[in-house]
Amino acid sequence: MASFARQLLGVAVVTGAGGTGIGAAVAKGFVRSGCTKIAITDINSKTLTQTKEAILTINPSAKVLDKPGDIADENFVNTFHDEVFRKFSRLDYAVNCAGVLGSKTVKAVDMPTDDFDRLNDINYKGSWLSCRAQLRNMLQQEALPKQRKQRGSIVNIASQLGIVARPGAAAYCASKAAIINMTRANAIDYSDEGIRVNCVCPGVIETPMTTSSPEMAEALKPAINIAPMKRMGSPNEVADAVLFLCSSQASFIQGHALVVDGGYTIN
Template sequence: MASFVRLLPGIAVVTGAGGTGIGAAVAKGFARSGCSKIAITDINPKTLDQTKDAILRINPSIHVFNKPGDIADESFVDSFNDEVFSRFSRLDYAVNCAGVLGGDVIKAVEMTTDAFDRLNNINYKGSWLSCRAQLRNMLKQQPLQEHPRQRGSIVNIASQLGIVARPGAAAYCASKAAIINMTRANAIDYSDDGIRVNCVCPGVIETPMTTTSKAMVEALKPAIDIAPMKRMGTPEEVADAVLFLCSAQASFIQGHALVVDGGYTIN
């Protein structure tokens, strides 16, 4: 299956790329769209290897660099991104997908401070650390000849829950709202440097995050029923939006939060 998005030749990095979720779909989307070098990371080494194999099945000549690690760990994030840049000599597209829900249904008084810190260290701080390292590297390079206006493009994965709230997810909602406004602020700060920073806000998507726990499946039913399209989205539907935001077709889109939610946030 070829992606409809044609990317310019370029180097891509994807966090949270293990398994069968959104990050893996984005990494495979980059492979189908013509990227020749793709760096992937995830905390789970086994599922990360599976994504590497899937990319190579799409195109065995793609150079894949995979390194497992914790996105909340500053020294890992910096060393991973430095290694990507020194191996590949540039970074054109960065997609930050690593994230956790932090539990099935947890209201504020039920959540420990440790659990709150861990959730924010992965979702918000992990995205912030990744953006910082990616921006630093993008600033070292010139735009590609084929795309003189763009030095690099970053897409963060936020959530519809960064825009609206749902019961039992206060800390998660706040972490995703933080990602949306961090995206906008970085877009302002790095526009003059030719770097675009956008985010995608998925609705309920069929991934291990939403399907592994029975309690979560139950908790999400009302959200699926409320959305006009009344179904879960697929990781590929999110990946297509991410690839579009990375592409030259999105060259005037800056600091945007693109909802891919079957209409959930209309109401």
């Protein structure tokens, strides 16, 4: 993983940071890049603890706030971010990785409303609630020295399917498209405040979400074969893009949807 040392020395928060997926890779990437204060959350307390242990293996002196909870719960989101700000006195980087893919492909007519609500509560509403809480905190602080007037940086995780569509995924595609345009709108609203808001659109990434069942693996094969690189990406490859967007090296990048998909969307 590329090093962004001296660029990521503030306080970071990562949602959806449990396990071995993108969020965990981002959290560990922050610490490898010099960040010594980090807050992480995930709905799964066991995998969240695993991420915390991995962070402390990288840097035993890192200060880690870990709190399990449901990212779709407004009260939890607000309480968690308030605790982050009280503990660390600021918030410089925020990455929203919590998301679900759905257990199977399903067309709109066949999708129960409860499944639709669950998917959007996590993918879109959870990102929206998190962004709102993060922006509130960032507006209370001044820019760090040597950060090119950057008061804060938020990166949301969308998807290649927020840009293009595929069969049997209408609700998922819509939830990720919503994240992209939410990102753009927040970027417009808070540029004058010195806050950058961008998103990353991963392709098929090798995570527990994409390898959870034979049915899911079979459903993803066409997407892998369409992409010119013809392979799954790794969480670390997405994390590298996220860390770049957080850093001052991306100081003139605002409201961008960075595609990390092995070329899927160019076909």
